[in-house]
Structure formats: structure tokens, C-alpha cells
Amino acid sequence: MSLDVPQHILDALTDVEMPRLGAEPEFAEHVAVSGQRLPAYRTGALVVGSGAAGLRAAVELKRRGVEVTIVSQSAWGGTSACSGSDKQTLHTANTADRGDNFQDMARAIGAGGAMDADTAYVEAVGSPRAMASLQYLGLPLPQERLGGILRYQTDHDEIGRATSCGPRTSRLMVKVLGAEAIRLGVPFFNQTTGVRILTGADGAEGLLAVRSKARGTDNPYGLVLFLAPVLVLAAGGPGELYRDSVFPNGCFGSLGLALEAGLELANITESQFGIGTRREGFPWNLSGTYVQVIPHIYSVDADGAEHHFLADYYRTTQEMASNVFRKGYQWPFHASRMLDFGSSLVDLAIFREGERGRKVFMDFNRNPLPVPDDRPFALDRLDDDVRSYLTNAGASQDTPIARLRHMNPLAIELYRRYKIDIATAPLEFAVNNQHMNGGVAVDVWGRSNVGGIYAVGEAAGTHGVTRPGGSALNAGQVFGTRAAEHIAASGRAARPCRTGAGGIPEAVSAVLALARPGSRLTLRGLREEIQARMSEHAGILCVPDAVRAARAGARALSGRIRSEGIAPDRPSEFARLVQWWQMALASEAVLAALDFYIARGGGSRGARAIRDPGGDAVPRARSGSLEAYRFRAEDPAHRDEQIRVRLDGETMHLSLHRNRECDAAARSFFERDWPAWLTGALYD
The missing domain is CATH 3.50.50.60 (FAD/NAD(P)-binding domain)
Incomplete structure (x- = not known):
């Protein structure tokens, strides 16, 4: 049975009108x-x-x-x-x-x-x-x-x-x-x-x-x-x-x-990266049904030639298509999923196409092309978990766009609101930073x-x-609720x-000192330097020596801002000027923590693979081992601790803290514990 949702319902869930603010005090x-x-x-x-x-x-x-x-x-x-x-x-x-x-x-x-x-x-x-x-x-x-x-x-x-x-x-x-x-x-x-x-x-x-x-x-x-x-x-x-x-x-x-x-700050070494459309247009994560309908993924080079690049990585059409599907619920890049022809091999392949200067697209009007010398794509030739999911969803339609229209029409409507019709044209995308897992x-x-x-x-x-x-x-x-309870x-x-x-x-003197009209540092230059350093050296693939050099570069940039300030073009840029100074500090802190983690023998975990010629893990593609991407395995001992960062003067102070525990065997007892609630003692 096809999912038939009236247009007014799709509109209400896509064009969400926000409340109007009242007058400011x-x-x-x-x-x-x-x-x-x-x-x-x-x-x-x-x-x-x-x-x-x-x-x-x-x-x-x-x-x-x-x-x-x-x-x-x-x-x-x-x-x-x-x-x-x-x-x-x-x-x-x-x-x-x-x-x-x-x-x-x-x-x-x-x-x-x-x-x-x-x-x-x-x-x-x-x-x-x-x-x-x-x-x-x-x-x-x-x-x-x-x-x-x-x-x-x-x-x-x-x-x-x-x-x-x-x-x-x-x-x-x-x-x-x-x-x-x-x-x-x-x-x-x-x-x-x-x-x-x-x-x-x-x-x-x-x-x-x-x-x-x-x-x-x-x-x-x-x-x-x-x-x-x-x-x-x-x-x-x-x-x-x-x-x-x-x-x-x-x-x-x-x-x-x-x-x-x-x-x-804690855990700022940890982030999430995954496939999504670029922020220059309409930034959006391509998880869930966008990939569970198994669109054709390809790249285009500078001459306009198409490349069915995923076929270079997976051994069969079934294996390739099943792992594209799994990006739906294995969306973030994860180092270990590059192994054994897993779903993060898709991310690595897309990342490498970007390094080659190619643009990557998702075509919802074409099923995946076959891997050379293998049978064509077919819905009845998918891994058991994938076939079962699509069968239960009733997604047996002939094309990805038809399957998407059946499973989640809102996914199509959303892009249409931003003048992108994925029902008629391919969608450009890349591997992007999506979330910071660490923070205060x-x-x-x-x-x-x-x-x-x-x-x-x-x-x-x-x-x-x-x-x-x-x-x-x-x-x-x-x-948000817990903090409010404690504050009250x-x-x-x-x-x-x-x-x-x-x-x-x-405080006023400190922020005013950042704005210096004669400085060689500009907002545009700061943005380009900080973002390039982070994207190239603190993304999904990290090289220890390069991370160390990037940390030194970030520290040097912070020092330059302290001594030279930043040149504002006009007074209206002042807030942005301070924010880019603070972004320079944040970049230095992330790179300091990441370098500290790697120097202690930290291995590949979560969103980052630590490339190492002596590493004990190497992704494999259809053609053989990808030796250039050999990486260190995670050290399980590091799971029990967190890296903390605090700015001490002009130095990022780094320390280790053991994870706080929670006694799973502890039991509350009503008469014993109720007074702590009544008196507020539980907030102490």
C-alpha cells in the first residue's frame, strides 16, 4: 500500500511557522x-x-x-x-x-x-x-x-x-x-x-x-x-x-x-561527521530514508565525466547497495566501520573523491549501477537486514525516488522548499562536520x-x-530541566x-583591544585559516605529525591575535570579530586535546581514524588493501577517561579525568529518601 499523505499535512510539517516575539524590555x-x-x-x-x-x-x-x-x-x-x-x-x-x-x-x-x-x-x-x-x-x-x-x-x-x-x-x-x-x-x-x-x-x-x-x-x-x-x-x-x-x-x-x-571543557576531541548537503546551499544530513532507498551514488570530474567510484570499493553489487542502505542508521563516520567492507567505507570513498577534486552526487532516479562482473542491482538480492527492512516498509517500488515517496514524502518536500527537486535532479553532497560531542x-x-x-x-x-x-x-x-531545578x-x-x-x-577593555584597524589579520583571513586547518587536519582522518603541526599553527594564530588584534571593516562587524577570536581559541583547544590524545597512544575511535603506517587496522577495497589509510586501533583503556581542557593565561592546560560512575545496584527507598526531596538536600 502506498503512503498517501495530503499536501496540507506535508506543508505543516515542513514549513514550520515560528512564534512571534513580543516587545523587548x-x-x-x-x-x-x-x-x-x-x-x-x-x-x-x-x-x-x-x-x-x-x-x-x-x-x-x-x-x-x-x-x-x-x-x-x-x-x-x-x-x-x-x-x-x-x-x-x-x-x-x-x-x-x-x-x-x-x-x-x-x-x-x-x-x-x-x-x-x-x-x-x-x-x-x-x-x-x-x-x-x-x-x-x-x-x-x-x-x-x-x-x-x-x-x-x-x-x-x-x-x-x-x-x-x-x-x-x-x-x-x-x-x-x-x-x-x-x-x-x-x-x-x-x-x-x-x-x-x-x-x-x-x-x-x-x-x-x-x-x-x-x-x-x-x-x-x-x-x-x-x-x-x-x-x-x-x-x-x-x-x-x-x-x-x-x-x-x-x-x-x-x-x-x-x-x-x-x-x-571535556571531550572536545569527539565530534560527528557524516554525509550531507553543503552549507553553501541548503545544509542537511542525508541519513535515514535518503540512503535507505538506495540511490545511485557517483562522482563527476573536472571534465564532466561520471565515475561509479563505489564499485571500486565493494566486492559485489549486493554488498555495495546494502552498505549504502546502512548509512541510514549508521550515518556517522566510525573508524571501525571502514573495516570488513562496512558502511563507513562509503564515507572514505566519498572523502577520497573530494580530495581528487571531484563532486559527488546522489541520484534518486537511478538504482545503483552494478559492480563490474557482477549481477545488476535487485531488491531481492540484498543482505537479510536490508531486505527485511524494505519488505516491512512496503518499499518494493522500482526506483529510489518512488521508494522515497512511499517511505517518507516529507524528505522530498523539504528540499523543494529550498529550490532543489531531488525527484528530477541529482543532489550534490559531501562528508561534513555535524556535531560536537564535547563541550563545557x-x-x-x-x-x-x-x-x-x-x-x-x-x-x-x-x-x-x-x-x-x-x-x-x-x-x-x-x-535544561535539571539545571532549572538546581538553580531554583x-x-x-x-x-x-x-x-x-x-x-x-x-571585560570591556579586553574586547575593545581586539579591534585594531591597522592589523594584517582580517575576518575573512581568519575564517579561511581556521576552517582549512580544522577540515584538513582534524576531520575523519588524522595524521599524528600533521595534528601536532596544526596545534602549533593554531597556537601561533592565537598569539598573533593577542599581539596584533583583528582589523574590522566597520563597527557592525565587531561581534563577529570577537566571535572569530573565540573560534581561534576553540580551534586551539580542540587541536591541543586531539594532539594530547594521540601522543598518549590514542587510537581510532568514533568519528576519527588515526592514520599510522605501523597501525594494526587497514581498510580493504575490492582491489586490495588501502595501505595509505592504515590506522591505529582504539586502546580500550582510554574509554574510562576524559580529556579536560582549561585556558590558563595563554596556555591550554590539559588533564585526564576518570569517568564518573553510577552504582547500578543502588536502590532508592521511599521513606529514607523522601526527606532529601522535601528539604532540597538532594541538590547539594
Whole structure:
């Protein structure tokens, strides 16, 4: 039976109209500093970022009576609102289908290593609450006739804990949470970019930010102050780190901002890379049904000649087509899956075509061409898991586009909205950076090492080496709630008017010193240098000596910026100028951690293969061993620890921390443990 969904339903799930923001509050006071007059606003808690995680934190804080304010560089313009995949995943405990328990889910979340066991359990046990509250707010998660949530299998997920309301799942999450924040009257300052965290002896004191609306003769760069004893960092990941990226443009995250404030980062060696369309057009992940319908993948050289390059890697048409399908639920590149003709051999092949200067395309109007000397593609000649999935889905149509139209018409509609009709033309794509698994090191309440500063969502380092697809959306909801609970219980945010202003002159001087009209360093030059270095030396394939050289180059660039500053073309570029300085810091931190990991004998794990002529693992292609890509195997001992990075003066200080444990045998007891809840002792 063909899936027939009316056009108005497809439109509603694809063109998601976002809520309209209310009027912004007035700045009630001004502070004179460095010859400028800066508007100032006081609040109990300041949430930096307006994605799904930040909005969750703001909503839960407001519900608990905390005076909370949101600042955002671009409302509804971040990763949550603008990114996704074929049927973007929300990963939660599966209690409606095959059964599950929280300890099993926690083990799955932390299976890749470098993951705190207590954090994994918190995410697992908090997932039903997160999902149910989103449904209450209006998130249209699909149900079966008896009320169970429809589920499917996703990356690093063998149980089937994934659910979705289409390619715009996270945008729909932002919509319902944003509408709730507006309904609750949470103040929202849009077009506001945080540039320096203010701290004092007791921790957080606020945020120095830039607003174009505040620019004037007595404030040429539009600096403003938000004075608050609590900050929640929720500004997403460092999307601008890589040239080859599926992040929306302008996603800088807050890693550099955090480093300057003395916050410790964890696991920033760990990222996700996978196939997707380039950010120059419409950046989008090509996971799920985009590849499960098994389109023809080919490359085109400078002369316009087509190359059926995957046929050079796989031994049979069946093996090649089955591994293209598996990219649907094995979407991220994983070093070990390059072996034994696995699914990440597809990523390696695509990456090599890019190195040759060829463009790679996905054609949904053609089935895969056969491997030379083998039989043609046929749906009844696929590996058992692939054939079973397509049979159960009723996807027996003759062409990939017909199978896609049957299995997920929203996937076609989405690209049409951006003037790309994959039903009529091939789709260009590449291997891109997609997600930072590391971030600010936090405890089970989302607290950083600096008092009053919390981190949630992709800003927080709550993931290990790998994570099930969609668990990042779940983690943001769980930790947004957890942070709000802890902030409300601590009482720290109940004192907005007592916030001091001791560090303001130093913060203003530090950011103003970055802008130097005579500098040889420009924003365009910084972007090209940072992104090229990261894409070429910290992507899916890393060479130890090259990583070490890249680390030295990043450190040298940071030194040049400190001594020479950056040349702004105009005052309106000032926020970007500071962000590119912070991106230089983030790049240096990532490369320092990666070099530290490799120098300690770190092997290939997760998103990165460490190329090594003496390595004990080598991918094989149809023609034989790919010796140039021989790599080190992972050292299992490294799974039990995390690499932490902290900026100490001008030096990246690196340290090792053992993963926190969680006693799986511990049992709560109602009468014994209830007083800790009643008195708030559990928050200590």
C-alpha cells in the first residue's frame, strides 16, 4: 500500500511557522566605562541561546518562579531551528514497543566510552518526562492506534528507541517551547551576541554583549551589560570551526566564550561527521530514508565525466547497495566501520573523491549501477537486514525516488522548499562536520566548574565518543530541566539586584583591544585559516605529525591575535570579530586535546581514524588493501577517561579525568529518601 499523505499535512510539517516575539524590555540603567555609556539590564538568571535546550531551561526556570531572561544572536536561527535530517530523531526510552529499562538505555548512551555513567543514567531516566512534556506542549509525535509512540532504529541504537515527527522535529520542539516561553512572559533580547562572561570571587556576575540597536556616538560598538548571578550557556556547538560543515552559517557556539571565563571543557576531541548537503546551499544530513532507498551514488570530474567510484570499493553489487542502505542508521563516520567492507567505507570513498577534486552526487532516479562482473542491482538480492527492512516498509517500488515517496514524502518536500527537486535532479553532497560531542564539563545538574554557570545542549560536554542518534535532543531537554531545578533550589537566582559589577572595566577593555584597524589579520583571513586547518587536519582522518603541526599553527594564530588584534571593516562587524577570536581559541583547544590524545597512544575511535603506517587496522577495497589509510586501533583503556581542557593565561592546560560512575545496584527507598526531596538536600 502506498503512503498517501495530503499536501496540507506535508506543508505543516515542513514549513514550520515560528512564534512571534513580543516587545523587548527597556534597559533600566546605564554604566559608564572606558569612556562609553553602556545600557545595563538586571535579571536573576540569563539563558544564552534560544534553541531547544535553552528554551527548555528558560521555561522550567520561569515555572519555578525564577526571574529569567533569554539573549539570542538570532532567534529561531540556530541549529535546533534550522538543521535536521530525513526524519529527525528524538531518542527516548522505549516503553511502548519491545520494552526497555533505564540502565540498558544508559549503557547504550555511554557505549562508546569517555562518558560519565551518572550522566548517561540521568539522560535515560529523564527521557520519558522530556518527551511527555513536549507532547503536552503540542509536539506532534506519532502514535499507533493504542497510544504507543511509533519507533525506529537509529545510529548506535539496537533496540529502536527513536521517534520523530518529520525532518523538522527539532524546529517543532523550538516552536512549542518558544511559544510557552512567550506565554509565560520570559523577556527575550534578540540580535544580541554574548562576547564576554563577567565573573567575580563568587562566580558568575553577568554577560557583556553586543547589540546593533545600542550603537551610538557614546557606544560605537553597541556594547550592553546583562547583570545576573546565574548564566545558562545554551548557544549550541562551534559550527564555524569547519569549512566542510552541515551547520547553518553563523553558528559559533560558546566554547571560546567559556574558555576565556575559566570554564573547563571535556571531550572536545569527539565530534560527528557524516554525509550531507553543503552549507553553501541548503545544509542537511542525508541519513535515514535518503540512503535507505538506495540511490545511485557517483562522482563527476573536472571534465564532466561520471565515475561509479563505489564499485571500486565493494566486492559485489549486493554488498555495495546494502552498505549504502546502512548509512541510514549508521550515518556517522566510525573508524571501525571502514573495516570488513562496512558502511563507513562509503564515507572514505566519498572523502577520497573530494580530495581528487571531484563532486559527488546522489541520484534518486537511478538504482545503483552494478559492480563490474557482477549481477545488476535487485531488491531481492540484498543482505537479510536490508531486505527485511524494505519488505516491512512496503518499499518494493522500482526506483529510489518512488521508494522515497512511499517511505517518507516529507524528505522530498523539504528540499523543494529550498529550490532543489531531488525527484528530477541529482543532489550534490559531501562528508561534513555535524556535531560536537564535547563541550563545557558539567555535573549531573549541568553545573560547570565556575559558580553560577551552567551549560546545556550542545554547549555541554555530556556526550562520550559515540551517542545514539537523537540523544543530543533528549540530553538538551533533560539537562535544561535539571539545571532549572538546581538553580531554583539553590536560591542564587533570587537575588538579581545584588549582582556586582566589579569585572566590567576589564571585560570591556579586553574586547575593545581586539579591534585594531591597522592589523594584517582580517575576518575573512581568519575564517579561511581556521576552517582549512580544522577540515584538513582534524576531520575523519588524522595524521599524528600533521595534528601536532596544526596545534602549533593554531597556537601561533592565537598569539598573533593577542599581539596584533583583528582589523574590522566597520563597527557592525565587531561581534563577529570577537566571535572569530573565540573560534581561534576553540580551534586551539580542540587541536591541543586531539594532539594530547594521540601522543598518549590514542587510537581510532568514533568519528576519527588515526592514520599510522605501523597501525594494526587497514581498510580493504575490492582491489586490495588501502595501505595509505592504515590506522591505529582504539586502546580500550582510554574509554574510562576524559580529556579536560582549561585556558590558563595563554596556555591550554590539559588533564585526564576518570569517568564518573553510577552504582547500578543502588536502590532508592521511599521513606529514607523522601526527606532529601522535601528539604532540597538532594541538590547539594
